[in-house]
Amino acid sequence: xxxxxxxxxxxxxxxxxxxxxxxxxxxxxxxxxxxxxxxxxxxxxxxxxxxxxxxxxxxxxxxxxxxxxxxxxxxxxxxxxxxxxxxxxxxxxxxxxxxxxxxxxxxxxxxxxxxxxxxxxxxxxxxxxxxxxxxxxxxxxxxxxxxxxxxxxxxxxxxxxxxxxxxxxxxxxxxxxxxxxxxxxxxxxxxxxxxxxxxxxxxxxxxxxxxxxxxxxxxxxxxxxxxxxxxxxxxxxxxxxxxxxxxxxxxxxxxxxxxxxxxxxxxxxxxxxxxxxxxxxxxxxxxxxxxxxxxxxxx
Amino acid sequence: xxxxxxxxxxxxxxxxxxxxxxxxxxxxxxxxxxxxxxxxxxxxxxxxxxxxxxxxxxxxxxxxxxxxxxxxxxxxxxxxxxxxxxxxxxxxxxxxxxxxxxxxxxxxxxxxxxxxxxxxxxxxxxxxxxxxxxxxxxxxxxxxxxxxxxxxxxxxxxxxxxxxxxxxxxxxxxxxxxxxxxxxxxxxxxxxxxxxxxxxxxxxxxxxxxxxxx
Numbered sequence: 395x396x397x398x399x400x401x402x403x404x405x406x407x408x409x410x411x412x413x414x415x416x417x418x419x420x421x422x423x424x425x426x427x428x429x430x431x432x433x434x435x436x437x438x439x440x441x442x443x444x445x446x447x448x449x450x451x452x453x454x455x456x457x458x459x460x461x462x463x464x465x466x467x468x469x470x471x472x473x474x475x476x477x478x479x480x481x482x483x484x485x486x487x488x489x490x491x492x493x494x495x496x497x498x499x500x501x502x503x504x505x506x507x508x509x510x511x512x513x514x515x516x517x518x519x520x521x522x523x524x525x526x527x528x529x530x531x532x533x534x535x536x537x538x539x540x541x542x543x544x545x546x547x548x549x550x551x552x553x554x555x556x557x558x559x560x561x562x563x564x565x566x567x568x569x570x571x572x573x574x575x576x577x578x579x580x581x582x583x584x585x586x587x588x589x590x591x592x593x594x595x596x597x598x599x600x601x602x603x604x605x606x607x608x609x610x611x612x613x614x615x616x617x618x619x620x621x622x623x624x625x626x627x628x629x630x631x632x633x634x635x636x637x638x639x640x641x642x643x644x645x646x647x648x649x650x651x652x653x654x655x656x657x658x659x660x661x662x663x664x665x666x667x668x669x670x671x672x673x674x675x676x677x678x679x680x681x682x683x684x685x686x687x688x689x690x691x692x693x
Numbered sequence: 694x695x696x697x698x699x700x701x702x703x704x705x706x707x708x709x710x711x712x713x714x715x716x717x718x719x720x721x722x723x724x725x726x727x728x729x730x731x732x733x734x735x736x737x738x739x740x741x742x743x744x745x746x747x748x749x750x751x752x753x754x755x756x757x758x759x760x761x762x763x764x765x766x767x768x769x770x771x772x773x774x775x776x777x778x779x780x781x782x783x784x785x786x787x788x789x790x791x792x793x794x795x796x797x798x799x800x801x802x803x804x805x806x807x808x809x810x811x812x813x814x815x816x817x818x819x820x821x822x823x824x825x826x827x828x829x830x831x832x833x834x835x836x837x838x839x840x841x842x843x844x845x846x847x848x849x850x851x852x853x854x855x856x857x858x859x860x861x862x863x864x865x866x867x868x869x870x871x872x873x874x875x876x877x878x879x880x881x882x883x884x885x886x887x888x889x890x891x892x893x894x895x896x897x898x899x900x901x902x903x904x905x906x907x
Contacts, residue, residue: 406833409880411872413835413865437883439831444779446827447798448805448820452725453895461891502902506894510887559781560794568785594744594780598823601842602815603776606748635870639861678868 401470402432405482414631416678427539441485445598459489464514480556486520543582550623554633581666590617655683701808725799733757739783749773774801831882836875
């Protein structure tokens with residue numbers, strides 16, 4: 395079967411040695427099994443993330459994203475642009491849609507892009523990795539390569555914010571999207587009811603307002619425990635990092651004993667598709683799931 | 694006075710002269726998606742949807758009414774916009790489809806440009822560190838960004854912050870999710886000068902469009 399080709403925008407957190415590097419590891423085997431080929435956009439830059447607005451102006455942020463879109467359009471013509479990071483995807487899709495809608499912004503953007511030797515025509519569609527899985531591969535397609543069932547594992551599907559709002563996955567609701575639960579079922583695990591499914595982890599304010607965002611994180615992790623989950627799974631790099639990393643801080647400050655593993659959907663798929671702990675990027679997790687390690691270790 | 698302070702003062706003086714007594718018009722013309730503010734019907738769904746709701750001084754709903762009431766200083770020096778986590782709850786729930794998240798970002802950016810943000814506002818401070826960090830090489834250097842955040846309030850506080858977070862830092866390094874090598878080189882774009890030039894150009898175009906002196 396011919397592989398499906400996409401222009402890949404990894405984003406800063408997916409680089410080697412960065413906070414989401416194990417996500418980048420885990421999608422390799424997953425995409426190989428699903429016949430997805432990601433072609434990295436040459437010389438891509440940061441999208442400005444969700445905190446760039448403080449210092450970066452509207453046009454500056456548009457231009458940052460237009461540069462990546464233009465690089466994809468020029469170097470990988472005809473391919474949809476795909477990002478695994480919700481913030482990258484949101485910023486890029488928002489830029490693409492605004493430029494499409496407002497001719498004056500497109501004119502201004504191209505005047506600035508010229509300084510970097512580029513021009514954007516507006517033909518690229520910005521998509522999220524999860525959209526590719528749900529829309530182009532489908533749940534049956536995702537199930538086909540499963541060789542190891544994650545049977546009996548109780549998982550809280552934590553969708554978070556930016557994979558879900560303001561764009562989200564087509565056909566899903568903002569308040570109770572179901573695709574992540576369906577992905578959990580696809581690998582043979584059990585999605586638990588989870589009332590914090592679309593709650594914000596604090597995002598970038600984990601750095602600037604630690605007390606406030608750690609309150610969010612505590613609620614999220616405690617809800618996962620209350621609903622009998624053994625691990626949390628998420629499609630977002632910042633959700634993953636915030637919810638996993640700060641549990642030890644919360645324990646220190648609040649006397650709790652939170653120790654809930656937080657994984658990516660791609661780590662589950664990678665293991666279900668026969669990947670070991672290393673291929674699934676489990677060595678990048680600070681809190682391990684003994685059960686998942688055991689399943690990954692089985693041949 | 695620093696160059697950036699001088700520039701902020703010039704922009705602020707021009708704005709005050711042009712929009713005397715009409716803050717709504719100023720917001721409509723100068724703030725991202727500011728022309729949508731007048732669409733707010735004061736239902737308060739945004740106020741009830743914000744995850745940081747208990748912590749801000751004014752809800753988006755209040756901010757929008759304050760804009761119409763001409764409360765310029767109160768709005769632009771409010772900490773409310775800086776409490777936005779970019780969760781987009783308010784956007785998807787607003788029955789009048791105001792792009793509330795964008796307006797809050799736009800107000801934060803405008804207040805920052807005018808130099809009206811309360812001193813030491815932590816999210817403003819990290820937003821600046823983040824932007825400066827990404828523009829240097831075109832990509833975020835997470836190690837330098839973390840260190841810059843720890844040391845933003847001086848050396849002694851920086852050491853305290855770094856020590857408080859050393860457990861997390863070490864466990865991330867062990868998991869290969871934070872690389873000490875980033876301090877010397879790190880990931881970067883090839884066309885750094887092109888990126889910096891296009892960003893400078895974007896500011897120039899905006900200043901031209903808005904007739905601002907910056």
